[in-house]
Amino acid sequence: MNNSRRDLLKFAGISAAAAAVTGCSAVTGGASSTASDTKTAACKLLGKHQVVIIGGGWGGLTVAKELKKIDSKFDVTIIEKNDSFMSCPFSNANLGGLNGVNLSMLTHDYAQAVEKNGYGMLTAVVTGIDREKKVVHTSMGGVAYDILVLAPGIDYNYKEQFPTWSDAKIAQARRAAPGALVPGGEHVTLDRMVKNMDDGDVIITVPSGKFRCPPAPFERASMIANFMKNEGIEGKVIMLNETDSISKGAAFKESWKEINGDMVEHRSNCRIVDVDFDKKEITYEQTVYKDEDDTDGVKTSKTIKYSVFNLIPHNMSNPVIEMSGVATTPDAFKKVKMASSADKPVSFQTQSDASVYAVGDVVGHAIPPSGQTAIWSGKECAKEIAHVLHGKSYSVASALPYTSANVCYSMVNGNPEEGIMVNHEFMVAGPVIGSKGSVPKGDEANNKFRSTGLGKAAREWYRGAMRDLFN
Numbered sequence: 356m357n358n359s360r361r362d363l364l365k366f367a368g369i370s371a372a373a374a375a376v377t378g379c380s381a382v383t384g385g386a387s388s389t390a391s392d393t394k395t396a397a398c399k400l401l402g403k404h405q406v407v408i409i410g411g412g413w414g415g416l417t418v419a420k421e422l423k424k425i426d427s428k429f430d431v432t433i434i435e436k437n438d439s440f441m442s443c444p445f446s447n448a449n450l451g452g453l454n455g456v457n458l459s460m461l462t463h464d465y466a467q468a469v470e471k472n473g474y475g476m477l478t479a480v481v482t483g484i485d486r487e488k489k490v491v492h493t494s495m496g497g498v499a500y501d502i503l504v505l506a507p508g509i510d511y512n513y514k515e516q517f518p519t520w521s522d523a524k525i526a527q528a529r530r531a532a533p534g535a536l537v538p539g540g541e542h543v544t545l546d547r548m549v550k551n552m553d554d555g556d557v558i559i560t561v562p563s564g565k566f567r568c569p570p571a572p573f574e575r576a577s578m579i580a581n582f583m584k585n586e587g588i589e590g591k592v593i594m595l596n597e598t599d600s601i602s603k604g605a606a607f608k609e610s611w612k613e614i615n616g617d618m619v620e621h622r623s624n625c626r627i628v629d630v631d632f633d634k635k636e637i638t639y640e641q642t643v644y645k646d647e648d649d650t651d652g653v654k655t656s657k658t659i660k661y662s663v664f665n666l667i668p669h670n671m672s673n674p675v676i677e678m679s680g681v682a683t684t685p686d687a688f689k690k691v692k693m694a695s696s697a698d699k700p701v702s703f704q705t706q707s708d709a710s711v712y713a714v715g716d717v718v719g720h721a722i723p724p725s726g727q728t729a730i731w732s733g734k735e736c737a738k739e740i741a742h743v744l745h746g747k748s749y750s751v752a753s754a755l756p757y758t759s760a761n762v763c764y765s766m767v768n769g770n771p772e773e774g775i776m777v778n779h780e781f782m783v784a785g786p787v788i789g790s791k792g793s794v795p796k797g798d799e800a801n802n803k804f805r806s807t808g809l810g811k812a813a814r815e816w817y818r819g820a821m822r823d824l825f826n
């Protein structure tokens with residue numbers, strides 16, 4: 356059976372409502388479709404659904420499951436470009452070579468989620484959104500909706516960070532120094548690079564601006580150092596941070612000092628000037644400030660060699676957000692502006708369109724961009740949509756303040772396995788949901804942030820989250 360037929364069956368078989376209205380056949384499919392194929396396919400209407408969700412990640416899967424839990428009669432379909440789910444959370448534990456953690460533990464089968472929860476799923480790339488006609492265009496054809504949920508996650512903004520780089524150089528950066536901040540093959544590439552590395556340094560860049568999972572680069576440094584130590588690989592893990600900010604800073608610094616000594620090094624205020632991917636050389640400029648009043652600082656240019664390079668570029672909302680044409684914040688990230696009214700002070704409805712909602716890392720609330728936040732938001736967004744479909748009203752503000760809406764663990768050691776955590780409370784903060792974080796001491800008896808208890812809790816959290824999304 357060819358790909359297009361199989362993908363169409365996947366869609367039609369999963370969603371009875373779609374099959375009923377499907378009057379067309381998709382001619383091509385998948386990410387490899389040519390532009391003209393995509394255009395042809397985009398003209399065909401595959402079907403219509405009450406709720407269409409773009410993105411089968413942490414936010415999208417949660418909205419779909421919750422809607423079906425609230426009312427099994429709701430007709431809900433997800434459009435997702437990847438064939439299978441790959442988790443970013445716990446991918447650093449995989450790089451660290453923690454006991455029993457491997458790539459297959461990060462990978463999940465969408466069919467399981469669909470079977471268990473009863474929503475539909477179309478494997479296709481979203482290529483455009485017509486909000487007037489209420490149709491999402493995809494590489495497989497058009498999908499009409501009553502309510503649309505935007506949950507496409509983030510993308511990289513190489514162009515903003517490296518305006519002089521050609522498309523070919525950006526493509527080389529993606530291959531040779533993958534960011535590994537989005538689900539998919541980049542995690543496999545970075546894993547291969549780390550697991551096959553020779554002696555030498557691993558360089559991780561930390562971007563400025565809003566980026567996915569602020570503790571992720573720092574946890575990655577701890578975990579790669581753990582792997583290198585266990586394998587006897589000579590070298591350092593060096594973080595080149597564009598700012599001086601470190602999420603869970605005191606906790607990470609404590610663990611680097613006490614576990615890794617000088618093997619892990621954090622360098623503040625480092626701007627990447629250029630990279631020679633063939634020579635494996637990075638040129639960067641570091642600014643050192645004398646004190647808080649020193650605004651200019653002293654700039655020094657340095658060139659360093661690397662064995663493995665994890666270039667985490669600036670982040671931005673996935674281009675699906677721009678395709679939708681909803682209002683976004685004026686910064687480079689372009690968060691979705693959310694609706695606010697006297698009845699519903701905070702909401703997952705977009706400011707621009709009452710039929711369009713957003714969840715996950717793209718939302719314009721002042722809440723951390725994490726998987727746990729996406730789950731919490733997805734549940735609240737589903738409640739809002741379910742009330743609308745039932746002709747009622749629901750205000751997310753009624754669920755706030757919410758203690759421990761986001762609990763995020765980071766692994767800092769492999770032997771013994773130790774973790775640290777941050778806990779966020781969410782609250783109404785003007786027209787948006789705000790948050791307040793705290794980093795507790797995991798081992799109060801020894802006055803340490805890290806503990807084996809938090810290491811265990813990290814594993815339990817991951818197992819629980821996968822159950823939440825797939826069972």
Ligand SMILES: Cc1cc2nc3c(=O)[nH]c(=O)nc-3n(C[C@H](O)[C@H](O)[C@H](O)COP(=O)(O)OP(=O)(O)OC[C@H]3O[C@@H](n4cnc5c(N)ncnc54)[C@H](O)[C@@H]3O)c2cc1C
Nearest residue numbers: 410412413414436443444481507508568715716725726727
């Ligand atoms: C290394 C790392 C570690 C992390 N650790 C943690 C942690 O410990 N705890 C925690 O809570 N969070 C963690 N996170 C953060 C978490 O992964 C994200 O916050 C979460 O995935 C956001 O969910 P989302 O639904 O917004 O996006 P995603 O989960 O990325 O889902 C978006 C989906 O949309 C799909 N998509 C995008 N464009 C299109 C298109 N055009 N057509 C069709 N489909 C499309 C994508 O393929 C993807 O499946 C970590 C992240 C990283 C990178």
